[in-house]
Amino acid sequence: MSAVLTLILLSTIVLLFLCYRCMKNERLLCKIPGPRTLPLIGNSFHFLLPPNKLFMFLRTLYKIYGGLIRMHAANMWSVGLYNPEDIEKVLSSVRYNDKQGVYKFLHPWLGEGLLTSNGSKWHQRRKLLTPAFHFNILKKYFQTFTEQTEVFLKKVEMEIGNTQTDLLPLISSTTLQIMCETAMGTSMTEEIESVMSKYMNAIEIVGESVVKRMCRAWLIYEPFFNLSKIGRTQKAALSDLHTFTNKIINERKQFLMNIKSYRQENDEIISKKGRLAMLDLLIENEKLGNITVEGIREEVDTFMFEGHDTTATALTFLLMVIANEIEVQEKIYQEMQNIFGESQRSATMQDLSEMSYLECCIKESLRLYPSVPLIARYVTEEVNLSGYTIPAHTNYHIFIYDLHRRADIYPEPERFIPERFLPENCAKRHRYAYIPFSAGPRNCIGQKFAMLEMKSLVSSLLRRFRLEAVTKPSDLQFRTDLVLRTDNQPIYVRFCNRTS
Template identity: 45%
Template structure:
């Protein structure tokens, strides 16, 4: 009897294995190179219980092992990872594959249908509403706010007294103040602790997302809702939404009293030729019936996150790279001296445009350290990638981190070399070999804003401080997160320059 019971279970498991791993979609996916499959559970054992650092390292191992494309299969999850420009172009260059993948689903309770996660007609409408807020004339006005925050940052760096400091913390403060005062038109209350609570909640949400990913069963929203991690998430979401709701209420009160910035009150948002800061435009769009209060918060949540955390990451790795390459730091300072001489005046937008070598440094930083190290798309139809047939519904994960470090695209790819982005050295480069701000119709709407902010901040720091490395580039270890997060603090020393 026991033998029969054993045989019954064995037959059932074999049938289950065939059903899960040899259906039509499974056969197509498993033709793509990838890790060894296990009985029934496919590749799930590869990631279960890994730490965030181990998960990041595993991704780099697979990218090095498989030539530009590999798959992950664990029913019902089917994913294909790509890091070659030809396949990336197929996926991101059209409007066919614009839906985000399962990893972004975990951000839904926070960002809901903001521009990052929305799709279809809603995404298109929001994109049209928000695009004018990053017009050149708006960005020009932001230069003064950049400079005010540069002064605040400079005072903070002076207080470090040449001691090693965690620059991510300092730069995160800087970028959070900047996005609040520019796109949101609402200065942070420096006497309260709300900014610190907001940044901590952003960090914790990222950790919870990765914990869900590597736990397997927590990918189910139903099972997740019974866990202590879910209760932690609710607490952090409350902090995040309270922060953005406070920003919105404060700006609404201001508009009610003073009117929106650079806008003729009463003129329909869709027809105005004037340019308006982002939150003002959203509030006015609500008045015109184009979106509701939830829609405003979705976009504010999205831009508060993307506008401060990703930019802080970019600035962190920029200063790290410049500090560790003294000859490059000297070239940047020489360029700044040529622009400003001994004049202590703030930088205008024309000055920022003239910082061409610093711009190359920023672009090279974003190549080596893309703040968003991967993008995901859900394939809306069956496509050919690297001559493999990938069925519709598959999650395509575009690994910009590994794309940017391919030796066949960038000679000595792990070296920090800003000269790669001199105009003459960009000729002939595949247009999808460099995608720090994504690419195609769903590229980053705020990339010009981010570039100007990074230029303004880096220039202000280098005009007044010498950067001395404590953390070396080779010592940086990363962990899986929504952004490119270092596993340990990145430390630098700031020594005031002799400006006499």
């Protein structure tokens, strides 16, 4: 009997402690500005909006409540960050590296790859993969950039005479091809090409399902989500995604098995800190017992998504802006003339390093249209931000899209002004006021890869073609997604021969 009483007493103490902690956390969080809440459901009702209206609602939060905003649904609390000082405090520390929330919803697709993993697993994967993006490896990739740029220009040539061209499909096929041939070391065989369109469609389906799950508290719980229509749709899309990446992995493994000289050719590279192309590096580490077959697929899924979709998105918005900014386009062309003169030779790595104005244009486009408009962290300890105490076990959402459009940081924030990114102007801004590739220990491992790829494609395109505006920035309507996407609205430009 005494044992039962002891158990009841202990349970009561634990329950009271949990209630006290929840009440304390709620008191702390309620001091932070934010939209009104209802008992139990919190702000859930604010998010039951179509993706396009949700995007617009999220844009109002900073304007109404300022740089630190509190929101919650059921028993989950989150804080939105818009101040560079607060963002630096969270992103710069390895103590605040964890990812939960939306990233957990990506596990059925990406597993616990570099984007979604935490703790020692993330650290081990980051250390393992970093050599695949070493400068010497990027130089090896450059030949593929050059070859695929030529393929891309031939596709553009076929668009001459059309009144408009839908940019995203044209660019996506190129960035996907580049990713396959560089980091994955795999050519786009007919078998892989046959599932490519399903793959790109499936990415959008999963993105939509993740957003819907975030906004509907009852779908957070796995059994409810799996039984829902959204869950069933996602399951079918995941099958297409994994089919595509499994084909890439199997093709590369078969290729390596068929080449007997593979070991002899690569021993020297392997000995130099494992500097192999990414998929080869993963396969080599599988042999060494450092990663499993499932781990390889996690990273291939992660990098196929991050390496092609975000870059294609960035290039699409960049070309649209350049088409609308005639003077900017002419300045880029003049920079190309200064580097190449009348020569039609391909660009070199040295040439790309000299394209300072084009780089400013890319950065300004990423300011206005960051490929990933929102990132998040989950912090397990108490943190002080902007004069408020944020309790442990809170989700932090960093709204990159809104940070990049703060008028006090970027005067006339809606205007496209590449000169913002001249070195003397960058030095005046907080270093965490511009984070299109995230920042801190979990910044984008492939950002140098992406910048080289974008410079290569855009510089070659503008040497040969002029872009004329069709879609204007004012036409754009966005929807909430993992990647910045328009609301079922193609982005068009018109291509013209430079000589016409």
